[in-house]
Amino acid sequence: IFQGELSQTTLETEVISKSKNKKLISWSITPLILGEKEIEAVVLVGVDITERRKAEMNLIRERDFISTILHTVDVLIFSLNHEGKIIRANKTVEKVLGYKLNELEGKYIGELLDKEERDDIKKILSELKSKREILVHENHILTRKGEKKLIVFHSNAVKSKSGEIILFTGHDVTERRKTENRLREMQRLEAVGKLAGGVAHDFNNILTAIISSVEAILPTVSSNKPLYRNLKEIKTVAERGASLTRQLLAFSRKQITRPEILNLNTVIKEMTKMLKRIIGENIELTLNLDRNLRWIKADRSQIEEVIMNLVVNARDAMPRGGKLIIQTRNIISTQEIYNFIGEKPHKKYILLSITDTGIGMTKEIISHIYEPFFTTKRKGTGLGLSTVYGIVKQNKGYIAVKSAPTQGTTFYIFLPALSKKEREKIKKKEISHKIETYKKAKAIHLRKEITILLVEDEAPVRRAIKKILQLYKFNVLEAKNPNEAIKIAQKYKHTITLLLTDVIMPGMSGSDLFNRLVHIIPNLKVLYMSGYTDNVIAHDGILKEGIPFINKPFTSEELLSKIKEVLQEE
Ligand SMILES: Nc1ncnc2c1ncn2[C@@H]1O[C@H](COP(=O)(O)OP(=O)(O)OP(=O)(O)O)[C@@H](O)[C@H]1O
Numbered sequence: 001i002f003q004g005e006l007s008q009t010t011l012e013t014e015v016i017s018k019s020k021n022k023k024l025i026s027w028s029i030t031p032l033i034l035g036e037k038e039i040e041a042v043v044l045v046g047v048d049i050t051e052r053r054k055a056e057m058n059l060i061r062e063r064d065f066i067s068t069i070l071h072t073v074d075v076l077i078f079s080l081n082h083e084g085k086i087i088r089a090n091k092t093v094e095k096v097l098g099y100k101l102n103e104l105e106g107k108y109i110g111e112l113l114d115k116e117e118r119d120d121i122k123k124i125l126s127e128l129k130s131k132r133e134i135l136v137h138e139n140h141i142l143t144r145k146g147e148k149k150l151i152v153f154h155s156n157a158v159k160s161k162s163g164e165i166i167l168f169t170g171h172d173v174t175e176r177r178k179t180e181n182r183l184r185e186m187q188r189l190e191a192v193g194k195l196a197g198g199v200a201h202d203f204n205n206i207l208t209a210i211i212s213s214v215e216a217i218l219p220t221v222s223s224n225k226p227l228y229r230n231l232k233e234i235k236t237v238a239e240r241g242a243s244l245t246r247q248l249l250a251f252s253r254k255q256i257t258r259p260e261i262l263n264l265n266t267v268i269k270e271m272t273k274m275l276k277r278i279i280g281e282n283i284e285l286t287l288n289l290d291r292n293l294r295w296i297k298a299d300r301s302q303i304e305e306v307i308m309n310l311v312v313n314a315r316d317a318m319p320r321g322g323k324l325i326i327q328t329r330n331i332i333s334t335q336e337i338y339n340f341i342g343e344k345p346h347k348k349y350i351l352l353s354i355t356d357t358g359i360g361m362t363k364e365i366i367s368h369i370y371e372p373f374f375t376t377k378r379k380g381t382g383l384g385l386s387t388v389y390g391i392v393k394q395n396k397g398y399i400a401v402k403s404a405p406t407q408g409t410t411f412y413i414f415l416p417a418l419s420k421k422e423r424e425k426i427k428k429k430e431i432s433h434k435i436e437t438y439k440k441a442k443a444i445h446l447r448k449e450i451t452i453l454l455v456e457d458e459a460p461v462r463r464a465i466k467k468i469l470q471l472y473k474f475n476v477l478e479a480k481n482p483n484e485a486i487k488i489a490q491k492y493k494h495t496i497t498l499l500l501t502d503v504i505m506p507g508m509s510g511s512d513l514f515n516r517l518v519h520i521i522p523n524l525k526v527l528y529m530s531g532y533t534d535n536v537i538a539h540d541g542i543l544k545e546g547i548p549f550i551n552k553p554f555t556s557e558e559l560l561s562k563i564k565e566v567l568q569e570e
């Protein structure tokens with residue numbers, strides 16, 4: 001016990017009491033010395049510390065428990081003095097912000113904030129001093145790497161034994177807020193799209209009637225009369241209107257598409273000549289195309305429209321010249337898409353990016369660019385990017401933009417890619433379809449007399465189409481609704497060759513009507529017309545394979561060539 005030192009020492013031992021209870025005793029042991037180094041006796045003074053030790057252990061356990069919670073909860077905790085200087089922070093702060101805890105001690109909390117928000121903190125600190133309540137505030141904190149994080153803070157002044165401290169507890173809502181904003185933006189565009197689509201639909205019918213009527217009169221007026229020129233003017237203007245409504249339909253994803261297997265590189269290469277003409281000589285075009293680019297399935301003219309719109313915008317952004325880079329590449333990791341969009345898709349994707357070195361955009365402008373009719377240009381219609389957005393969405397793709405004033409702009413478009421297997425399967429199907437069409441085409445004999453049953457519920461549209469058809473020397477039987485069409489078909493079943501019908505009519509859809517009529521006229525051909533996609537013939541705007549279809553409004557030439565196409569396939 002004394003280890004050579006003959007002086008007082010202490011010791012803790014357990015003893016067992018008579019009633020078999022363990023007791024922890026703290027001993028103080030004092031030697032009584034006689035002469036030189038001779039112990040005559042030892043005085044033991046024992047104190048029962050069982051209870052005290054228990055209380056101490058509880059305290060330690062309690063402290064560990066609290067400290068574990070404090071450092072592992074998903075909440076940022078700062079304790080501050082009255083000047084707003086950090087006394088302590090928890091490990092979550094370290095994790096989210098990248099600072100070591102000792103770096104933070106003594107730092108003014110305002111220094112961590114985005115510059116513009118530093119005054120906010122001053123106000124909050126003084127308010128906390130005067131009012132005894134919890135304040136909720138949102139602030140952007142800069143991480144050690146300079147990233148901005150959006151934190152929702154609850155702060156209050158609390159009394160503790162060591163005086164009053166200010167407690168800031170915060171949640172990192174950066175990601176959540178991004179997702180919410182993205183969703184809200186999508187919903188907003190969805191609503192605008194619905195509205196635009198509805199308007200475009202009605203407009204299409206009106207324009208079809210105008211164009212067709214004018215076309216029907218034109219051949220009866222001699223071309224040197226002023227009336228002829230006026231009619232031509234009406235036609236031109238109406239056609240411009242038609243192309244506008246087509247863009248609106250694209251935005252609202254109601255455009256009918258004909259997807260095919262495409263190599264985006266080929267599409268771009270084939271457009272290069274035209275693109276160069278558009279951008280002029282002061283803009284240098286660079287193509288950066290991935291040779292092993294995966295294939296996509298999309299409507300070629302839609303993809304061309306996307307590229308055109310983005311290139312024209314890039315040109316407009318560089319009035320004094322600059323660089324335009326079109327890049328394609330495979331997306332290897334979905335994380336890349338996540339970083340842009342905040343969503344992780346399952347499929348493989350390719351990326352088309354178009355970069356310019358132009359004027360760039362402010363945040364405010366960026367937040368509106370996909371809205372129809374939003375434009376900052378004197379002569380812009382503001383439909384370019386709305387169309388692009390609609391097309392990308394219709395093709396299950398994603399679009400993102402990076403831009404800042406004077407820093408140029410890059411648009412990123414992610415499109416789902418085909419796997420090799422998918423590509424081969426589609427190719428095989430396409431080839432066998434072509435062979436079949438060819439075989440059928442060989443067996444045809446075009447009849448001289450062709451009678452068309454025209455079904456359209458809107459009278460002006462019906463009259464106008466009838467006039468066109470008669471112009472081309474077709475016999476026309478007209479019906480204003482499906483029931484009437486069925487009656488006429490029964491009467492003329494030996495003469496009718498083709499059913500030309502609207503898709504959406506009251507009572508019965510165009511395709512239901514066709515299904516009824518083929519029972520009466522087994523060889524009946526059909527051509528559908530509509531300005532609106534509908535699940536009746538198209539799912540999600542993608543045309544079911546092999547369904548003959550013409551978009552309203554159409555010109556007389558377009559109608560004739562479609563009719564010929566349908567009759568050829570007999
Ligand atoms: N590459 C770009 N650089 C700078 N601003 C752009 C760029 N692309 C689009 N914008 C901005 O977005 C707005 C909307 O573009 P959008 O293509 O939809 O319409 P627009 O070009 O103004 O008109 P439209 O394409 O119908 O002729 C533009 O007016 C412009 O302010």
Ligand SMILES: [Mg+2]
Pocket residue numbers: 309312313380383384385
């Ligand atoms: Mg544009």
